[in-house]
Amino acid sequence: MLETVKYLIGSAGPSGYGSKSTAEQVTDNSVDLHSSTAIITGATSGIGAETARVLAKRGARLVIPARNLKVAEESKARIASEFPAAQILVMPLDLSSLKSVRSFVSDFEALNLPLNLLINNAGKFSYDHGISEDGIEMTFATNYLGHFLLTKLLLKKMIATAKTTGIQGRIVNVSSGIHTWFSGDLIRSLGQITRDKSHYDATRAYAISKLANVLHTKELARRLQQMEANVTVNCVHPGVVRTGLTRDREGFITDFVFFLTSKFLKTIPQAAATTCYVATHPELRNVSGKYFADCNEASNSKIGCNPKEGVRLWSFSEIMVSTDWKSVFGVFT
Numbered sequence: 001m002l003e004t005v006k007y008l009i010g011s012a013g014p015s016g017y018g019s020k021s022t023a024e025q026v027t028d029n030s031v032d033l034h035s036s037t038a039i040i041t042g043a044t045s046g047i048g049a050e051t052a053r054v055l056a057k058r059g060a061r062l063v064i065p066a067r068n069l070k071v072a073e074e075s076k077a078r079i080a081s082e083f084p085a086a087q088i089l090v091m092p093l094d095l096s097s098l099k100s101v102r103s104f105v106s107d108f109e110a111l112n113l114p115l116n117l118l119i120n121n122a123g124k125f126s127y128d129h130g131i132s133e134d135g136i137e138m139t140f141a142t143n144y145l146g147h148f149l150l151t152k153l154l155l156k157k158m159i160a161t162a163k164t165t166g167i168q169g170r171i172v173n174v175s176s177g178i179h180t181w182f183s184g185d186l187i188r189s190l191g192q193i194t195r196d197k198s199h200y201d202a203t204r205a206y207a208i209s210k211l212a213n214v215l216h217t218k219e220l221a222r223r224l225q226q227m228e229a230n231v232t233v234n235c236v237h238p239g240v241v242r243t244g245l246t247r248d249r250e251g252f253i254t255d256f257v258f259f260l261t262s263k264f265l266k267t268i269p270q271a272a273a274t275t276c277y278v279a280t281h282p283e284l285r286n287v288s289g290k291y292f293a294d295c296n297e298a299s300n301s302k303i304g305c306n307p308k309e310g311v312r313l314w315s316f317s318e319i320m321v322s323t324d325w326k327s328v329f330g331v332f333t
Contacts, residue, residue, distance in 0.1 A: 013296035015283065019239065021295055022269035023054040023276040030280035034059035036167070037114050038279075039154070041065055041095060041147065042122030044075045047174070047238050050272035051119060051279075053079050056086040058280065060117065065093030065104055095122055095146030096132045098321055105153040114161040117279055118154055120147040120213075121174045125206050129197035136320070137194040139202075143209035147173065148216055149321045155231070162230035168286070169231035172279050173217050177237045177293065178203070179210035180301040186211060186309070187316055212313060214291060214300050219310035221289025232288035234278050239294065241271035 012018045017026050038055050042048035043064045052062055056079045066072035072090040079086055091107060094100040108115075123143050130138035136145060151171060158169040182189075186208055192199040193208075217235040224231050277295040278284060291300040303309055 013294065015277070015281075015296050017273065017277060017295035019266065019294040020270060021273045021277075022267075023050055023272040024057070024269065026273050026277040026295055027054055027058050027280050029282070030058055030276075031167075031282055032059060033280065035165070036116040037061045037063065037161075038117035038119060039063045039065065039108070039115065040117075040119040040121055041093070041150070042174075044068065044071045046268060047241065047272045047275065048119075048121040049075055049078075050268045051121060051275050053082070054272065054276050055117075055279070056083050056088065061087040061089075061113070063089045063091060063108065063113075065091050067092070067094045095150070096124075096134075096138060096142045098134050098146070098149055101146050101149045102153065105150065108154075109157065114165065115154060115157045115169070116161055116165075116167055117170050117172070118151060118158065119172045119174070119275060119279060120151065121172075121275065122147075123174065123176075125202060127202045129193070129200040131194065135194070137190060137200075137205060139205040140190055140194075140209045140212065143206070144212040144216065145317065145320060147213070148317045151216075151220070152321070158231050159227070159229045166230075169229075170279055170284075171220070171231065171233040172275055173213045173233065173235040174275060175213040175217075175235045175237055175291070175300075176206070176210040178207045179214050179304060180207075182207040182211050183301070183303060186215075186303070186313065211301065211304060214304040215306075215310040215313045216317075217291070218289050218304070218307065219314045222307070222310075224288065232284070232286065234284070234288060234290045234292060236274040236278055237291070237293040237298065238271040238274055239266040241266045241268060 033055060038060045040048055040052050043052040044066050052064060056062055064072050064076060069090060069092060076088045076090055079088060091104060093104040124139055126139045132138050132141035162169040189208055193205055214235055217233050220233045274292050274295050278292050290297050292298060
């Protein structure tokens with residue numbers, strides 16, 4: 001009850017920020033970003049768009065990957081109209097396609113730009129069962145596996161940039177509190193919903209993908225520490241906010257549900273605050289492998305804290321991005 005009251009009134013936590021803090025407020029004291037390059041997925045709307053806007057305001061060069069280049073160019077124009085000096089590149093990327101991820105990374109590397117920040121923000125909540133071109137359930141493919149491969153392929157660039165510049169690189173994975181709703185065997189459940197749409201439940205699929213984001217964060221942090229890389233990775237729960245994720249179910253019922261929960265909803269600037277805080281705040285130097293909500297470190301699910309599950313998912317993911325999924329599910333289930 002006390003935590004709910006603190007949330008509703010926006011009480012500040014140990015960081016000095018809380019649920020009512022905005023992205024602009026938490027970056028007021030951030031490091032100078034004028035020499036930084038940031039890749040932000042899902043930056044054409046909602047939380048991602050606000051994250052991009054605020055980082056541009058703080059001076060960062062932005063790379064906005066998107067499936068719909070027209071929409072991405074419109075987002076770029078909006079930011080440029082507010083901050084004319086902003087450097088913004090739009091590049092094609094479909095996170096549900098491993099081929100597209102590889103193509104994006106190849107095109108980005110050809111630009112010979114540094115990479116300081118990678119914000120894996122894009123998310124999909126698919127009400128209907130779908131399979132990606134690589135043969136994997138669409139929500140998992142978009143929310144997790146595409147980001148796993150993107151991060152894997154960009155990691156060398158991030159480590160090199162940090163070494164050359166002395167500026168610590170940061171990776172931010174946008175997860176969700178919904179990851180705590182899943183408590184089964186992640187890989188077995190993924191296999192079920194991939195093979196048989198009768199097992200598909202949209203919320204369960206979303207929870208699985210967001211739990212995978214948490215496990216990825218923990219295991220990547222461990223590996224980066226072993227490598228003594230000057231790069232950190234953390235994950236965030238942005239809070240409850242009405243964004244484009246609900247676009248497939250707009251209507252009376254959706255409106256009514258959001259009306260009932262309106263006291264718990266964040267505005268877009270508030271929802272982007274935790275991402276921007278974790279990506280930029282100097283207090284988080286050398287902080288890695290943590291889960292944040294309302295701009296403060298928070299606890300995540302029991303499974304999300306299980307290092308064995310993190311290693312298992314990592315091994316599974318490595319094979320998934322290089323092999324047909326049909327040959328690997330049996331090994332892990």
